[in-house]
Amino acid sequence: MSKIFIPAMKPEDWKQFLAKEKHWKPGHSAWAIAHCWHKNPDDFPDSVKRVFRESCLPLFGSVQLLFAFPEYKVSLPPTKGRASQNDLLVVGKGEGQLVSIAVEGKVSEPFDKPVCEWITKDSQGKKLRLSFLCNQLGLQADQVPERGYKLLHRTVSAILMARELGARSALMLVHSFSPQNEHFDDYGAFAALYGIEAHPDALYFAKELGGVNLYLGWVKGDSRYLTMEP
Numbered sequence: 001m002s003k004i005f006i007p008a009m010k011p012e013d014w015k016q017f018l019a020k021e022k023h024w025k026p027g028h029s030a031w032a033i034a035h036c037w038h039k040n041p042d043d044f045p046d047s048v049k050r051v052f053r054e055s056c057l058p059l060f061g062s063v064q065l066l067f068a069f070p071e072y073k074v075s076l077p078p079t080k081g082r083a084s085q086n087d088l089l090v091v092g093k094g095e096g097q098l099v100s101i102a103v104e105g106k107v108s109e110p111f112d113k114p115v116c117e118w119i120t121k122d123s124q125g126k127k128l129r130l131s132f133l134c135n136q137l138g139l140q141a142d143q144v145p146e147r148g149y150k151l152l153h154r155t156v157s158a159i160l161m162a163r164e165l166g167a168r169s170a171l172m173l174v175h176s177f178s179p180q181n182e183h184f185d186d187y188g189a190f191a192a193l194y195g196i197e198a199h200p201d202a203l204y205f206a207k208e209l210g211g212v213n214l215y216l217g218w219v220k221g222d223s224r225y226l227t228m229e230p
Contacts, residue, residue, distance in 0.1 A: 005069060011038040017071035032177040032225040033087050033105035037068065048175065051219045055203040059169055060215075063094030074102075074157035078132055079125045084157035087175075091165065098167035102158035104150065106176040107226065110183050111148025118149040136160070138209050143193055148183070151190045155214070162212045169213045171203070177221040184218065191216050 008014060011034040025031055036045050044052065044065050052060040072089035076082075088103035104111075112118065119126045133152045134141050136159055144152060155172040162170035174187055181200050191198040194206040196216065203217035 008038070008041070008070065011035045014038075014070040029087065029105035029107045029109065029177065032107060032221060033103070033175060034070065036175070036177075036221055036225045037088060041068075045175075045221070047221050048173070048219050051201050051203060051217065054201075055217075057203055057205070057215070059094045059097070059099060060171075060203060061094070063092045063099060065090060065092055066098075067091045074160055076129060076132065076153060076156065076160075079129050081125055081129055084153040086154065086157055089157075089161060091161075091167075097169065098162075098165050099169040099171060100158050100162035100165055100167050101171045101173055102154050102161070104154050104172065104174045106174055106183065107178050108182045111154075111186050112150035113148070114146050115149050115152065116145035132156075136209065137214075138207055139193055144190075147190050147193075148186050151187065155216070159209060159212050159214060163210075168211070169215065171215040171217060173216075174218045175221050176200075176218060177223055177226050179223050181218075181220065187216075187218055 014030070014034040039045065042065070052063060055061065067090070069089045072086045073083035074086065074089070076084055086102045087105040090101035090103060092099045092101055115130065119130055130141055133156050134144065136156045137152065158170040158172045184200060188198040191204065191206070196204045196206060198204065198216070198218065200218050201220050203215055206214040206216050
């Protein structure tokens with residue numbers, strides 16, 4: 001993926017980066033997140049800012065949006081498998097320090113297959129990748145078989161970007177536009193691996209991992225972004 005980016009002038013400019021163009025339609029997370037975040041492209045959406053403020057975490061209470069990259073791909077060594085394609089990768093700054101934010105947009109779709117279904121016994125590459133992801137997350141493979149595979153690699157992409165930026169903090173943020181918070185149970189079970197009793201519209205410190213402070217969060221987006229361009 002090129003390291004040269006062209007500013008998006010409107011939500012429709014995000015469509016060209018989608019893995020599948022069929023995802024670009026009302027009711028899908030790609031549509032919702034593009035229109036929501038592009039409402040005020042120089043700042044975080046109101047729903048995100050509110051959760052940041054109410055988190056009582058000084059870093060996020062003062063965080064400013066510096067750059068945001070739609071559909072940003074983060075390579076996941078040591079294998080040559082697919083990169084982690086973030087719905088949005090944000091570089092922010094708060095308390096005088098940078099923070100990497102991997103945003104996962106959601107409506108009704110799951111966090112990919114559970115790890116136990118994603119991995120196959122005859123795939124050495126997948127075994128190597130799972131080992132790498134768990135090592136980065138400070139977890140063991142036997143802790144994650146029922147968790148959605150995307151929860152692992154999206155969180156790791158935030159950590160890897162933090163290290164690349166020299167940032168001390170990384171946030172994996174689920175921005176859900178589902179009125180029922182669909183698949184929150186999977187996210188909550190993932191957060192519980194770090195001793196977190198998660199709730200919607202909240203941020204949590206998870207763990208310090210190799211010099212990077214990992215945070216997890218779930219924000220409820222405005223459902224009006226599902227049906228029409230606001």
